[in-house]
Amino acid sequence: LAESSKDIIDGPTQELLQEAQTNSSSFKGTMVPGHENDISALHPIMVSLPPMESPLLDCVQNKIDVEASLRQLKRERLKDRSEDVYISPRAKATPKATDHFDLTAKAQEFLASDRKVFLILGDSGAGKSIFNRNLEISLWEKYETNGRIPLFIHLPEIDKPEQDLIDKHLRKVKFTEAQILELKAHREFIMICDGYDESQQTRNLYMSNQLNRPGGWRVQMVISCRTEYTGVDYKQCFEPSDRNSSGKAELLQEAIIVSFNKDQIQSYVERYVLSKKPSWSSEDYQQALKRIPNLQDLVKNPFLLKLALEVLPQLLGNNSNYSATRITRIELYDEFVTQWVERGKKRLTEMELSPSDKSAFKQLSGSGFLKRGITYLKELVAAIYEHQNGSPVVRYSEYDDQRTWKEAFFGDRDGSQLLREVIPLTRNGDQYRFTHKSLLEYGLSLAVFGPSKHNEETEAMPSVSRRGSTSSVLSFESPSTERTGDGDDQSLLDSPLGKRNLVGELSVLQFLTERVQQEPVFKGQLHSVIERSKTDKRVRTAAANAITILVRAGVQFINTDLRKIQIPGADLSFGVFDSAQLEGADLRKVNLRN
Template structure:
């Protein structure tokens, strides 16, 4: 986390701590706190800071704390789906070129598990780290978490960040945003979000949009979902304002770089050389793990898969095998966690019952039923919002309710959580 201490001084005095770059906020008590200008002192330099900048400062610190990734390998990409697989360029550099250009929409395509969300979070962290007062503001939007993103998605996300209506209005009037829209395919969208939100029109939000989508979600003619169009009655598409990139599979060198970052994250019985020997010895495994998601699964389960094996060239591993082995591995880790934790008396009784029934079997059954329910009830949208007072009598309570058995299984399942979203 980046530390930026702020000291508030009320009245006209403003102490300065020699030798530090501590920020000093001075408030004139004779004026309304919402309209008073603030001053920021940094090494004897004083400049006006608006209430909006203070609100953005809080958001910046929050997002810098939340967005860093434990492993990041700078990806390579090609210009579009039709481009040659060997015509590659560094994707992060191409994104920076886009931000400095006159183009307004950049589409990032990639297969399942290619790292689209990781790239988006890394980009947000990079942009907030380099943010300067008055500059373009990065806004990461997880599209599946926004209700009807075709309408006012920016305001909805800013409200999620607890920005006031007054500050939102000020942003709309005089600032430019960099929208980082993640999960177009997971929202099952078909609408052009740039056009639907009327970006860069008179009196509307001024913004550049970076939007990610799974390659398999789109048909052959997908440009109308992303390319800006003119605002006149002709509605002509503006290909000159559009750019795209397709994430390339990892090279063997990138796989090794990933493993080198993975190994030190926690105590392990294997070192980098052990993992690489297995990845290159087991037939077809290196080709299978050339995206971050499948590579992570493989690294998690390889020690168990190869245990007591002498001839590694006879091992056969498929994508399904990786998934299944990972789920069992994940549930075993959480089973050991619960066994060593201090549980309440009620939770301990329920956990013992789950052990008697077969904790791994019960965990797999929970995940299978949840996946089926998501497919049937949400048309495959993988993001579930659960608020107990609102959803306690719905199908969601079977998987996210307050029942001790449900809670223990949910906490042990391979789910991620952000607030009320799973």
């Protein structure tokens, strides 16, 4: 009926419909005399009129129906809500501020104001993404017809978000072009942009998308970014300003997420036990967190707290001598990934696999399933950094990506699918990414040097080619690699340490710094790389990375012969080089500040 309404409603009736909508007095004019206040006494023609917001009336007025699609989007977003334990984070207004506030309350205050951009900064794992998702869920729960529309946008999933960001996202969630035009013309949005740093942006997305300009999208923007990604002039990437006007600071509001306090940690543990029902009680966790040295400081980071609660029961086992136990950040990640792969293997054993998958699973298990899973993870991460410069979202098309580097990892041959299912990787349509950005960075550190138990288990493992080869992940044939010399340090030179400048990858450096403190062999190999740079300029990148890692690990170079070392771009800040010999060293663009 709605589709053919223009044909079955004559001209005079259409005019009456329009008059009834624009002039409420028309209703009284059609009432039976003497019964103006009796709704049942409406003139017969008025009784047959549709509700004012009906699809029939929209069709008569050439309006595009968007509410049905919005209701569907709302259902999907509420259905996809995370089951992770959530504690609302606290934040501060500036880096030096001492007053803390509830971030959820501050966000609601922003949304009720005339400000346009709410910038949320925080360290890796501080809880930016889970806050953004919970904010979106709460806004959808309160959504009413014709109200402001919340949109959660994970920026790395959008191609070139500096242009037509909202249009691209709406197309991604199945809105038609006509609906997009209707929404742009008549509706307002709350746009929640997650992962500005992960999308490797430098543009001001508010300005480049011309938000709140005449004829543009009407939006309030919430946007999150890692603190370490911001520079001195970071505000210019977020302020609603342009070349012809000064920055409008009053339109920008900021919040910096702070670490969990003791009450938040306790509340998180209690909710975790209630929700996940682990083998440990809340009291067991609290005792471990209090008595294991340094652990209380680690778990002030929400993501590390989550990792700790997942791995501690199995990691500690029956060990009750907590005071003699030391757990580092990288050990939490080592154990988390190991347990994740082992759970994935167990899940596969309980599934009904196809004959080809059964054969692949048997081969993987025969040569060490855990070893295969760890190697697959390392090689995938190394390929992401090599081919995508670390951009975390991989788009894979079975047709378009044949014979590319992606096929070796995301094709369904030779056990790749099984390995893909047992590492912390998520899929959304044709897009793959790790469950947390820090796992991608941890994987890159593994590709440089893993823990002893991984090295022992994986030393005979094959490598998946990163140069577009479709070699089997079950094959023991490694791709050829150009050698730059002999020695124990060769594996490092063939790893991302020798191929990529890691000085700016602060989270990766932190993992590798802890690995130096954990693995004396790794420390010795880094020293060897630096020594080799004296005579081999091809290892300059590796040497710059190596000395940066050692300095961050607290290694001192007192009275050390560093003549002719080649370490351009290294970060030696806060290093100890008393009486070190540096004659003839290549120190171009080296950071020497303390």
